[in-house]
Amino acid sequence: MAETLTGTVPLLFPGTHNELRQGEAFEPVATGNQPFTRRFYIESYGCAMNFADSEVVASILNGEGFGATRNVEEADLIFINTCSIREKAELTVRKRLTEFRSLKKKNKALLVGVLGCMAERLKAKFLEEEKLVDIVVGPDAYRSLPALVGEADLGQKGVNVLLSREETYADITPVRLNSNGVNAFVSIMRGCNNMCSFCVVPFTRGRERSREAASIVAECRDLFDNGYREVTLLGQNVDSYYYASDAAPTVTFANLLESVAMISPSLRVRFSTSHPKDITDDVLHTMARHENICRYIHLPVQSGSSRVLQLMNRTYTREWYKAKVDRIREIMPDCGISSDIISGFCTETEADHADTLEIMEYAHFDYSYMYFYSERPGTLAQRRYTDDVPLEVKKRRLAEIVQVQNRLSLANNQYDLNQVSRVLIEGESKKSEDDWMGRNSQNKVVVFPKGARSLVKGDYADVLVHSCSQGTLLGNIVADNSAAAALNKGN
Numbered sequence: 315m316a317e318t319l320t321g322t323v324p325l326l327f328p329g330t331h332n333e334l335r336q337g338e339a340f341e342p343v344a345t346g347n348q349p350f351t352r353r354f355y356i357e358s359y360g361c362a363m364n365f366a367d368s369e370v371v372a373s374i375l376n377g378e379g380f381g382a383t384r385n386v387e388e389a390d391l392i393f394i395n396t397c398s399i400r401e402k403a404e405l406t407v408r409k410r411l412t413e414f415r416s417l418k419k420k421n422k423a424l425l426v427g428v429l430g431c432m433a434e435r436l437k438a439k440f441l442e443e444e445k446l447v448d449i450v451v452g453p454d455a456y457r458s459l460p461a462l463v464g465e466a467d468l469g470q471k472g473v474n475v476l477l478s479r480e481e482t483y484a485d486i487t488p489v490r491l492n493s494n495g496v497n498a499f500v501s502i503m504r505g506c507n508n509m510c511s512f513c514v515v516p517f518t519r520g521r522e523r524s525r526e527a528a529s530i531v532a533e534c535r536d537l538f539d540n541g542y543r544e545v546t547l548l549g550q551n552v553d554s555y556y557y558a559s560d561a562a563p564t565v566t567f568a569n570l571l572e573s574v575a576m577i578s579p580s581l582r583v584r585f586s587t588s589h590p591k592d593i594t595d596d597v598l599h600t601m602a603r604h605e606n607i608c609r610y611i612h613l614p615v616q617s618g619s620s621r622v623l624q625l626m627n628r629t630y631t632r633e634w635y636k637a638k639v640d641r642i643r644e645i646m647p648d649c650g651i652s653s654d655i656i657s658g659f660c661t662e663t664e665a666d667h668a669d670t671l672e673i674m675e676y677a678h679f680d681y682s683y684m685y686f687y688s689e690r691p692g693t694l695a696q697r698r699y700t701d702d703v704p705l706e707v708k709k710r711r712l713a714e715i716v717q718v719q720n721r722l723s724l725a726n727n728q729y730d731l732n733q734v735s736r737v738l739i740e741g742e743s744k745k746s747e748d749d750w751m752g753r754n755s756q757n758k759v760v761v762f763p764k765g766a767r768s769l770v771k772g773d774y775a776d777v778l779v780h781s782c783s784q785g786t787l788l789g790n791i792v793a794d795n796s797a798a799a800a801l802n803k804g805n
């Protein structure tokens with residue numbers, strides 16, 4: 315798909331979980347008093363969906379007597395949950411697999427498994443070419459992991475890359491291993507029925523399917539009861555969420571959003587990702603009705619040129635996108651909007667690029683994930699079009715896009731000066747233990763002194779913003795913090 319200028323991996327959800335640390339391993343965990351017989355180590359790459367999947371994998375393995383470790387040296391099983399969205403992510407995974415070779419030499423019983431999108435995409439190649447891989451499991455086959463580990467223990471290769479039309483892991487409670495105890499991802503659907511021509515996801519994650527609504531609400535309620543104060547409903551295209559059964563009325567994404575929001579006013583709700591063609595007025599009005607549904611929408615535009623959007627098979631025009639931005643602002647004037655933008659897609663001209671810069675100005679994005687196009691094998695674009703924009707042109711256009719975005723981000727933050735932001739505290743500031751760090755409803759990072767108030771992580775505070783940078787708002791808690799404090803008591 316696309317390559318970033320900065321080298322960060324594209325995430326499905328920017329902002330709150332923006333600091334998904336690529337490749338970070340899980341914290342050690344114990345479930346009840348169960349003595350674990352073996353230890354697994356897992357690294358995750360790519361989007362928020364992948365990180366959420368790793369929590370499902372951890373749950374499945376825990377249930378079979380495997381405990382997680384953060385120390386790769388003491389692991390009996392090493393898993394890499396992989397991303398195929400761009401070439402660089404795949405290269406990183408291959409490098410990691412090579413590094414594990416020395417561990418396998420030291421410990422003959424050590425098993426190495428590849429999970430996720432790369433497993434789906436490269437399947438047999440891993441087993442034939444990469445002698446260091448024992449297990450290959452696609453995103454819909456994690457339930458078979460314990461059995462596959464058993465096969466690999468016997469010296470066979472454990473492989474399951476079957477895609478499913480039903481699997482949603484609805485009944486599996488994810489193990490929140492690397493959590494801050496405040497924010498959690500909740501997967502509401504899997505796969506994607508869109509066929510954006512640059513994207514590998516429809517081939518690696520299969521057809522779209524929605525998870526049972528009741529299990530989603532139950533998971534969110536359980537998180538709230540356990541002290542979490544923000545859930546992010548995740549899917550490749552959340553607005554096409556649709557759950558129908560004989561037993562209960564049909565549930566749309568707007569219905570689901572409302573049900574989760576009604577768990578408690580103290581629980582913040584976010585969601586990602588929205589496709590511009592699918593987000594409805596119903597969803598926007600539901601957001602507007604509930605203060606605890608965050609005023610923030612990630613609405614990837616990808617390109618500002620209608621001609622390029624057609625080649626990308628995005629099924630909307632620049633006019634449609636602008637009208638959607640207008641509608642969001644009409645219903646929620648204070649709503650933040652972020653985007654994904656690709657420079658240098660096949661046949662992109664300077665005029666197309668100028669359209670992209672123009673639409674950025676129009677939408678005044680708070681934030682964007684910006685990439686230059688790199689062709690991914692098997693995609694429609696690879697089969698139909700020529701990747702004909704020279705690399706230096708792609709990079710130059712991307713630099714221009716980044717420059718515009720930096721200016722817009724700073725200007726958007728300046729709007730918040732002398733305004734009060736309600737902040738959910740996520741932890742201490744990285745720079746000072748005397749400061750809290752959290753986010754406001756629009757997903758902007760806010761840092762403020764702890765002062766004398768006895769707030770804790772997961773509490774709300776009303777903060778008057780006095781200064782800002784491109785990425786952060788700085789402020790102080792207002793003298794009368796009683797409205798935010800009422801939420802902290804769960805009122």
Ligand code: SF4
Nearest residue numbers: 506508510513515550
């Ligand atoms: S909506 Fe398009 S870009 Fe997003 S996952 Fe589906 S095919 Fe890929």
